[in-house]
Amino acid sequence: MRKKLGLSEEKIARGRELASAIVAPIMEFVRGYTTVTVERATLRIAGADGADADGVPVPNKIVDSLRSSDSGLGDGALLRYADAAERSALPPEALNARIAEGFDLASRPVADAAAARRKAEELVAAGLERISRNKRRREEKLREFAGRNNDPLLYLIVATGNIHEDVKQAQAAALKGADVVAVIRTTAQSLLDYVPYGATTEGFGGTYATQENFRIMRAALDEVAEREKRYIRLTNYASGLCMPEIAAMGALERLDMMLNDSMYGILFRDINMYRTFVDQRFSRMINAYAGITINTGEDNYLTTSDAFENADTVLASQFLNERFAYEAGLPARLMGLGHAYEMDPSIKDGFLFELAQAQMAREIFPEHPLKYMPPTKFMSGDVFQGLVMDSMFNFASKATGQGIHLLGMLTEAIHTPFMMDRFIGLESAKYVMNSMSSFAEEIEFREGGIVRSRAAEVLDQAVSFLEDIEKRGLLDSIAAGLFAEVKRAKDGGKGLDGLVKKGPAYWNPVEAELERALGIGG
Amino acid sequence: MRKKLGLSEEKIARGRELASAIVAPIMEFVRGYTTVTVERATLRIAGADGADADGVPVPNKIVDSLRSSDSGLGDGALLRYADAAERSALPPEALNARIAEGFDLASRPVADAAAARRKAEELVAAGLERISRNKRRREEKLREFAGRNNDPLLYLIVATGNIHEDVKQAQAAALKGADVVAVIRTTAQSLLDYVPYGATTEGFGGTYATQENFRIMRAALDEVAEREKRYIRLTNYASGLCMPEIAAMGALERLDMMLNDSMYGILFRDINMYRTFVDQRFSRMINAYAGITINTGEDNYLTTSDAFENADTVLASQFLNERFAYEAGLPARLMGLGHAYEMDPSIKDGFLFELAQAQMAREIFPEHPLKYMPPTKFMSGDVFQGLVMDSMFNFASKATGQGIHLLGMLTEAIHTPFMMDRFIGLESAKYVMNSMSSFAEEIEFREGGIVRSRAAEVLDQAVSFLEDIEKRGLLDSIAAGLFAEVKRAKDGGKGLDGLVKKGPAYWNPVEAELERALGIGG
């Protein structure tokens, strides 16, 4: 990648330095805590799964009963599950069934701790091996089908609410050229403190993220991949109150990307900040181990605040997301840092400002597969004008070498995509990007021109912004509404009661193994 | 205009030199001839107008009767008309009415030649003064409304066939931002060797070009101009078998632009080449005198031959059109040299080739208000994809500083524009051009890159092509099918019988005065 903006390397380094300083105290805190969903994710990797007749998932049953028992969750949940497995000599499936039927782990203290630990390690090893196999399979297929994907990857969403209907639409999209299919979750799944079980056919504005739905969609996309000789990536949301669990399920079912942001839940879902910071770390460690690319959510800032005025908050958040991701062992090449084409279309030279922002992100994060989001906020019922806006976005994306390209939908302001909307989005993006394919190599930005000046200015502002945050501390900055014009109280928001201080006997071999494998000290 | 392509100035000069050499023998020939429509145009400027009960225009009645009389047309027609005016002491309107009723000018020889000449000069002076007044009025209005037009000028067509319906659509277009309105002519008017008379309401794929229709549309656009404080240019076609007459009518009714090409009629309408070369010169002199911008028709080449393969023929034709235009006294700022965005949309980097071509034209013809035509050939029934192609064209046009921008219609492959098609075209172009307004100033093309190499290559090819033509001679080159893959025999085609060798007594004070005023030796 040829640098074209002449950005100050010093400023960039300063941005990273500030991000480290800001994140350090948070990590300090995070390491002392676990959460209900971290424990459930751990259990899932060890084999806990299924649900009872009322739909309460087995991992929730275990964790809830431990929490309300005398022992609590401070020691972690896994040892108890392993102990039961050891004692009953049941394979996980059978044990899960018994728990679903009412068997209560919390009712009995651990019998033989050493044996339980051995059992736990065995179960965890099996789970992690399955995840590693998935990772190897993905790498093999990417090698086998090398050079067949679009660049940037074309990313489409399906959102019918019914997994079987989603499959039809996803396969159609993949056949027509999509490289990535994301199954959007149903409205408000973020706020559920459990992950539903089984295949689902009823959702609003999206389809439930369940492990079975993951499996169904994975198989459907693999089928198209073999036919088209093009690997099709599957995406879901490791986000909300169950970040780590969904990451675990995705790792087990070979998802390839996860929407996964260090602060999105706090800002846009009013989830408690302590809870979020603990959850995000564990979820990211799983993603890192599984070779899953995360997509961060900076684009969301621009849906509530102005893209021209607040461009610096996007860059600042990218620095923070990057730092949090490094802390969780993610390499740069798995960081799909987010941003979006959300400039008011009536701004003169708005396209140039967008180019500046996108090129700047490209140069500051050179190895990161940036995730670029289409216009949404200024889309209107005028589908024709919307299509043209999307085309300008497609142009900007290819012109600045973005990595993951969310296709805009001409009906963005109207409904979740119709099948034909997606088709129009794909066909038009392919045309534009092919037609100006080498544009990025062709052009230079004039020194002292709009693009260079704008990029330098945004970088400056982001650094000042980070300086301010460093002074206040991240938690207080969020509380003060510095991000996305949203204020969140430190002890407010959902899910705080799921936060648990690790006890002196806390034991979690998944966490330990991930830290070891990823080379991040505990 | 900043030059960005590093084109060889020498090559450019060589292109112009060759064009001069090619055009010189044609001009030699042309000066010795007149045509029926040159004579009719001359008569029109002197006041001849109207039509008989069968719709035969008065200028045709005069010229036809002279031609078939003993005297023929070799002396020109004007003196006979002026003689009749002098003798009858009738003002032109009354004289025209008498001719329409059957009075035959050819029936009587000229009485007092000196008196007739004086009368002719008086009539001509009145006509030319009206034209000059129009020119001054246009200049005043452009000054008064300076800075209110779009850049490039946004050009829209209306083509209902009914002048009154056209007015509605033209006014709507102008209100929404069009700077130029062209009334497309009815299919095949080019092939009529007369210009119909009066307001018309029936046309196929266009509306008859008549002086009354010009007047009606002029008034309609002036009305919007005053309301919007934006001068709206009116365009028609000084093209086909009546080039000079339509130029005269346009000059008398203050049209602002004329489609007017030195070879279009030969290649695309199978009009005889001698006839065309004579007609084009006279028509261009009128346009030059009236301050009317010509639009040449190079875009048409690309509808029959391939835009990538035959890019050089477009440039070669631009050199020739420029030379022919200089010979007729047109300054560069009135030369809307044509070209078009007609690259096969499936070509990788096609957009870059289009940029190269457009930027090249811009640099080679720096003062000329280049006329850029939208995609037409590769437009299909897929109106959505078509809209995106038009958007890329809009981008290319603004990015290379074109002067006159024909708006693409998403329904190009389906029907002549609906009112809403035009609206969509305008709105989308305004958005794109505003959004990347300063792009041209912002960027440089990389040395050795696709854009620069392509431009240099096309220039090279055009110069070789012109060298070839110079060797063969222009007439033989056309006969051999070197342009637009169309072969035309020298004495084939329509309208050859309207060509007349000037006699020793040929007298045409309009021609003389135009040559004098334009500073081009007779």
Next chain:
Amino acid sequence: MAHIVRPYGDTLDDGKVQLSFTLPVPDGPKGRDAARLSVLGWGFRDCEVVHSAAISDDFSFYVAYASTDRGIDFDSAKADAASEAEAAMSMDEIDEYIRAVLGRKVVIVGACTGFDAHTVGIDAIMNMKGYNHHYGLERYKMIEAHNLGAQVPNERLIEYAEKVGADALLVSQVVTQKDVHIGNLTELIELLEAKGERGRFVCVAGGPRIGNKLAVELGFDAGFGRGSYANDVAAFVAKKIESKAKDR
């Protein structure tokens, strides 16, 4: 006399309409004919299927142009009752009106209900800074505005409204897939009716896919769609309170 209007392509009453749609059939000549027959079946004439393309093996996309003879009587078209208020009164005029006619502050509680997390719409109406150069209700001197944000259960909204003695409830609904908004809006009215409190509040719904017609059908006093502003709602609410007072 009826003032019949029909679509206009390039000539009065030519009735030209552009359509696009997907059919669950393979692309090809038979699919194109199916598209043509469909358009004719919807009552159009002179249908031209100008484009077809395969979306997948079993689905195909069509673009068509066709003409209709069926016009409507323009006089039967009604400007949306709520949007008639459009630009009716400015903020100052509304404050003045409330002061003069009601003589006290109007209390308004707003929220985006159910699981709907879109705050931007209700914020546009309520927040101080407003939207598109129209200040929000919080800035009105004679309005006491409470914005509860998004994801608010109907029960909580009612409870809160009772607590602050609200005159009006403003409900935003943005997500409409599978008609989830209909459920949310209906539930609110039913809860109010069950409590015998429907008459107590002016109830207004809003959102990009909400029209006055729909809102009224669901039992609200009015509905406001895309492009509505704080002064539209404020004017409506103020007048409605007054007319309710008169009715009593």
Next chain:
Amino acid sequence: MAHIVRPYGDTLDDGKVQLSFTLPVPDGPKGRDAARLSVLGWGFRDCEVVHSAAISDDFSFYVAYASTDRGIDFDSAKADAASEAEAAMSMDEIDEYIRAVLGRKVVIVGACTGFDAHTVGIDAIMNMKGYNHHYGLERYKMIEAHNLGAQVPNERLIEYAEKVGADALLVSQVVTQKDVHIGNLTELIELLEAKGERGRFVCVAGGPRIGNKLAVELGFDAGFGRGSYANDVAAFVAKKIESKAKDR
């Protein structure tokens, strides 16, 4: 059993269709309602007018989405008779067929008639080089092709066809505004019938807005629309000559 198909938005049989059109009324709430009523009047339900804009003082533009319940029986859809030939035989196969079945060269005369100056379409069918990787008729060994170009009066076409003893006439019509093509095509058939020569030639029409249905209605043997190639026509003509020979 009938195989009913309806438009597909994102769920089977949801019947979703996108429409856009202009109405000769001013933009505004009343115009939007007129647009909605229009769409409902055409038999759609759940119409959402998602966009409106002023085109001028008296005209306004609308985009709408709506649903239809009216499906069609897919089995009633017919692949265009002429386009059934699509990809039927290649150039070589057709040459072979003519040689085997007719045993002589087929003479074909083509032109773009009336004032229509669009040569590209007829050239695509006839010229040596062809179109989109399909050679034109001039390249066929067993076809003698005469391309008269554009702007050819019907009389001249017939005269020429008589002179060269043509088997088939190919007529291109591209401009269709105000139905000028209908006039041109009808005239040709009428001239032939007046001369008692209709039976002598296979008559084929073509052009982007010409369908087989229309052509047959106007008295032609077949019509070929956009995307047709020389081998489609050649195959049709060859088979038609054979069947005509048999009928005699």
